[in-house]
Amino acid sequence: MIEQVMLEIRQEHTNAGYRPMVELLKQRGIYVNHKKVQRLMKKLGLRVTTFWHKSRKYNSYKGKVGTVAKNKLHRRFNTSIPHQKITTDTTEFKYYDKGVQKKPYLNPYLDLFNNEVISYEISKQPTYQAITTALQEALELTSDCLYRRTFHSDQGWAYQMKNYVFKLKSKKIIQSMFFCCHIKAHSIMVNSW
Structure with a gap:
């Protein structure tokens, strides 16, 4: 009986693998262990020919392409002083416009005092211009801080560039970076959204 139901499901869902098959069987009131579903699919010759892959996430890490700053925050993300500790990260996200994925x-740029986004820029491509536009606004908005400011990021290519490093040094801002290698490391900023 279960085999017949699986064949019917497969006619409706031509490329359902064993995980969707388990869920589709549940919807019809048939509760079966996923290992049994795998065995039955193999027996029935129900092979999956098209695979869904998660799209690769954006990774700004390109190795050492400029100046890599030391990690000055060392996970000390709390501060009682507004505009003292600022963090940033470039994040890719997706949306659909008239059926086309963008x-x-x-x-x-996020103030770790209260997790407020103090400036941002959205761009179609991960560009240095977009990062520095948001940086410039963050520099202006945090200039009222009576203490030395720290700007914290990952080791993405844009944060290592001479112009970026120079802008921070010219304002006597401490640059801090955490190590991320071959994976997209998310700063505290991303988790707080």
């Missing part, structure tokens, strides 16, 4: 890039 991938814009968000470049926010």
Whole structure:
């Protein structure tokens, strides 16, 4: 009986693998262990020919392409002083416009005092211009801080560039980076959204 139901499901869902098959069987009131579903699919010759892959996430890490700053925060993300500790990260997100997938890039600067986004820029591509536009606004908005400011990021290519490093040094801002290698490491900023 279960085999017949699986064949019927497969006619409706031509490329359902064993995980969707388990769920589709549940919808019809048949509760079966996923291992049994795998065995039956193999027996019935129900092979999956098209695979869904998660799309690769954006990774700004390109190795050492400029100046890599030391990690000055060392996970000390709390501060009682507004505009003292600022963090940033470039994040890719997806949306659909008239059925077409788009991938814009968000470049926010977040104040760790209250997790407020103090500036941001959204762009169609991960560009240095977008990052520095948001940086410039963050520099202006945090200039009222009576203490030395720290700007914290990952080791993405844009944060290592000479112009970026120079802008921070010219304002006597401490640059801090955490190590991320071959994976997209998310700063505290991303988790707080």
